[in-house]
Amino acid sequence: MQTPYQILDVAVDANDVEIKQAYLQQVKNNPPDHNQQQFQLIHDAYSAIKDHKSRVSHALFTLPTANFDSVLDKLLHTEQAPDFNAESLHKLLTIDLEDASLINAFTRPDKT
Template sequence: MNTPYQILGVTEQASDAEIKQAYLEKVKHNPPDRDQQRFQQIHRAYETIKDEDSRLRYALFHWPGMEFDELLEHVFKPADRISPLPADEFLKLLSSVSIEQTLAKKIN
């Protein structure tokens, strides 16, 4: 299964502008009237990672290939089992989120 980053051909460190440029380039070469399914795949990938909040949500809550029962098992797993997202990566993701920016968006 391809990730949104792979579909758009960008790295996980890509900026909003780089992701948007890659999306527009992919849409240019895969218009909806040529291959609707491919266009939808590209569009969903862009919607998933188009901005910092979307990328953080994807990083924190996306579990590739995981069924609902597996997700429940993961959520309610014993504390001694290893998490799929290493603690240092989780902390890095959390530290990259601006609390003030998030609160400002919620207030407006």
């Protein structure tokens, strides 16, 4: 999803005059009688950032969109391959449920 700044092709630090000029240029290139949806998108973008108050409101109350594929890639990416061999698999499969270290790993000490 594009931000209003991307739709109008202006910098985030653009002033009112630059934003209005970009809006008028976009309207000229995309008149409402040719593509109503594109015109509405341009108009909504301009309305969101047309003046200082609107830009501050947009910055404060608009949540950024997350690229979940990118987030998952970052979460699942590891720098080194896990050290997993036959011996570690055997240890994992033969863990005794009464083993104190296993019990301590899954329980919290009482706060008294």
